[in-house]
Amino acid sequence: MPEETTHSPCKEMSKKLRERVSLQIADLKEATRVIVEKHYLHRGRTMAQMPYWILLDGERVGVMLFAYPRMSVTFHGYRPMNLLELARLWIDPIVQDRKIVDSQGKKHAFAVASCAIGNALRRVRQDWHAKYPHLPEVQAVVSWADAEHHEGIIYRAANFRQAGKSGGTFHGKARRINGGTDKLNRDYLHIKL
Numbered sequence: 001m002p003e004e005t006t007h008s009p010c011k012e013m014s015k016k017l018r019e020r021v022s023l024q025i026a027d028l029k030e031a032t033r034v035i036v037e038k039h040y041l042h043r044g045r046t047m048a049q050m051p052y053w054i055l056l057d058g059e060r061v062g063v064m065l066f067a068y069p070r071m072s073v074t075f076h077g078y079r080p081m082n083l084l085e086l087a088r089l090w091i092d093p094i095v096q097d098r099k100i101v102d103s104q105g106k107k108h109a110f111a112v113a114s115c116a117i118g119n120a121l122r123r124v125r126q127d128w129h130a131k132y133p134h135l136p137e138v139q140a141v142v143s144w145a146d147a148e149h150h151e152g153i154i155y156r157a158a159n160f161r162q163a164g165k166s167g168g169t170f171h172g173k174a175r176r177i178n179g180g181t182d183k184l185n186r187d188y189l190h191i192k193l
Contacts, residue, residue, distance in 0.1 A: 017100075018115060021055070021116055023053065023054060023055065024053045025052060025053075028049055031065060035065060035088050038090050045067040048135065050065070050124060051063060051065045052065075052120055061091060062092060064086065064088065064117070065086075065089075066141070068081065068085065071083075078140050079136075081135065081136045083138070083140055086155075096113065114157035117154065143160060
């Protein structure tokens with residue numbers, strides 16, 4: 001999880017926006033259909049997953065998906081089974097592109113995404129454990145910003161810390177030792193922040 005601080009994007013927003021943005025656990029098949037259709041990667045995930053609908057005033061305006069990260073080594077002191085990845089986030093561009101004006105007349109992003117992420121980070125451990133009580137405890141959440149598509153501003157606004165860069169090569173082997181093959185997607189060549 002991001003470091004806990006007294007600074008939170010939701011706390012800085014008016015109470016009204018915080019009350020307007022909420023999450024609802026989603027049906028995985030339905031959420032995956034939206035992700036495949038609308039998210040820039042146009043593909044879902046495998047393994048254990050926790051999907052959420054992002055609601056604004058009770059209406060669905062996006063989807064967020066947590067899953068185990070696709071890694072098999074310790075990452076910054078965390079074993080892979082103790083990590084969750086914020087693997088997909090899609091918010092309707094109509095909502096995402098809105099601006100609000102503060103009391104001093106300054107324009108700001110309508111921070112639905114960072115508020116929704118903050119809400120999810122506060123509850124995902126409990127929701128994950130309720131869905132998967134036999135799996136190891138979640139100790140941290142990671143996400144990768146595909147530098148080809150965005151800069152990770154939403155993640156920074158939600159108090160994620162950049163831990164490095166990865167990507168730029170096809171990872172894994174085309175054939176798995178225990179059978180099956182890895183699909184080598186073009187976005188693997190993009191740098192991830």
